[in-house]
Amino acid sequence: MSHAVILMNLGTPAEPTPRAVRSFLREFLSDPRVVEIPRPLWQLILNLFVLPMRPKRIAPAYAEIWNHGLDGEAVTGSPITYYTQRQVERLRQRLQSAGDPAVGENVVVTYAMTYGAPSLEDTVARLRTEGAMHFTVLPLYPQYSATTTGAIYSQVAKVFLKERDVPEINVVHDYWQHPLYIEALANSVREHWQKSGAAEKLLMSFHGIPKANIRKGDPYYQQCVGTAERLAEALKLSRDKWELTFQSRFGKAEWLQPYTDKTLVEWGQSGVSSVDVICPAFAADCLETLEEIAVENRANFIEAGGKEYRYIPALNAREDHIAAIEAIARSYMRTEQGCEKSPN
Numbered sequence: 001m002s003h004a005v006i007l008m009n010l011g012t013p014a015e016p017t018p019r020a021v022r023s024f025l026r027e028f029l030s031d032p033r034v035v036e037i038p039r040p041l042w043q044l045i046l047n048l049f050v051l052p053m054r055p056k057r058i059a060p061a062y063a064e065i066w067n068h069g070l071d072g073e074a075v076t077g078s079p080i081t082y083y084t085q086r087q088v089e090r091l092r093q094r095l096q097s098a099g100d101p102a103v104g105e106n107v108v109v110t111y112a113m114t115y116g117a118p119s120l121e122d123t124v125a126r127l128r129t130e131g132a133m134h135f136t137v138l139p140l141y142p143q144y145s146a147t148t149t150g151a152i153y154s155q156v157a158k159v160f161l162k163e164r165d166v167p168e169i170n171v172v173h174d175y176w177q178h179p180l181y182i183e184a185l186a187n188s189v190r191e192h193w194q195k196s197g198a199a200e201k202l203l204m205s206f207h208g209i210p211k212a213n214i215r216k217g218d219p220y221y222q223q224c225v226g227t228a229e230r231l232a233e234a235l236k237l238s239r240d241k242w243e244l245t246f247q248s249r250f251g252k253a254e255w256l257q258p259y260t261d262k263t264l265v266e267w268g269q270s271g272v273s274s275v276d277v278i279c280p281a282f283a284a285d286c287l288e289t290l291e292e293i294a295v296e297n298r299a300n301f302i303e304a305g306g307k308e309y310r311y312i313p314a315l316n317a318r319e320d321h322i323a324a325i326e327a328i329a330r331s332y333m334r335t336e337q338g339c340e341k342s343p344n
């Protein structure tokens, strides 16, 4: 009998083809946690406009990042899956060699994706047959949003809906202010500065969500601001040296601002010559960092007059990141509770 730790991230298409991207986007964008437009209207828009067109446009971008890593890392397949698998391996090593008998040999570490494969449902079913009694689900989203972490809570509830003896489940809510997460981010910036020198500005770009979600109570914006302020403080950066922006806008509604792409163009035009970009909301490099930030926005900035643009990789499987993830997982695991089966 054992504890199972399940790392979760968004997911990715099975292949970088329009067909596979369409199937992934259908599942992802049909989730009412992600798009809150009333169902019949959204299903119409999704089936008439988004799914016939977007996959053809996005598949070539996926093809560009497929098998491509930063700093010569030999990535295979989709980077988000590759890095999540490396995180699992490193966390497994740390937890299993911890010498803590309550955790030690009894802990199983694996991952699931909210959309695409492997699903949470399949993963939990497999772990149950292997004897897992306690589950710690760790969404790799440092900042809570109903569109990401909230969607995982919904899936957890659904997976156990038909079970009589529901196991003990802990879901990590957020970790934007965890000191080890902030420290790992700060270390990654400092290492980058040591290698390449510090640029004029540090841009902290977070994945956006619709602005209306914040008005309805999503705490995501406040947690992004909190993260950015803590990171700037750890780096001893004065307020004029950094900015917080939001990327990856989707659809016609107003999203959180300032927008990353607009800010970089304005900076290029107004004489900012060098910029370092970090994406603290992404635990693993993926399409939104490797393509949108490292390629598209670089081109925007240079075209607008900027000279040097450097993307600081996501924390991925860095040891200090895994140390943070380990501490967060442990704080949610009730190891003092044994894993024995109830007497019958």
Ligand SMILES: C=CC1=C(C)c2cc3[nH]c(cc4nc(cc5[nH]c(cc1n2)c(C)c5CCC(=O)O)C(CCC(=O)O)=C4C)c(C)c3C=C
Pocket (backbone or CB within 6 Å): 010, 011, 012, 013, 025, 034, 035, 054, 058, 078, 080, 141, 145, 147, 148, 207, 208, 209, 210, 220, 248, 250, 281, 282, 285, 286, 287, 288
């Ligand atoms: C309404 C649409 C979307 C919301 C809200 C949203 C929030 C959100 N997403 C992430 C993290 C990731 N998103 C990724 C890709 C992606 N996101 C959307 C749309 C919304 N995201 C789309 C349509 C896509 C697919 C690409 C595209 O068609 O543009 C990814 C990368 C996946 C990969 O395969 O590499 C990540 C990671 C967060 C953190 C977030 C809210 C906080």
Ligand SMILES: [Fe+2]
Pocket (backbone or CB within 6 Å): 207, 248
């Ligand atoms: Fe997204």
Ligand SMILES: [Fe+2]
Pocket (backbone or CB within 6 Å): 002, 003, 133, 134, 334, 335, 337, 338, 339
């Ligand atoms: Fe246990």
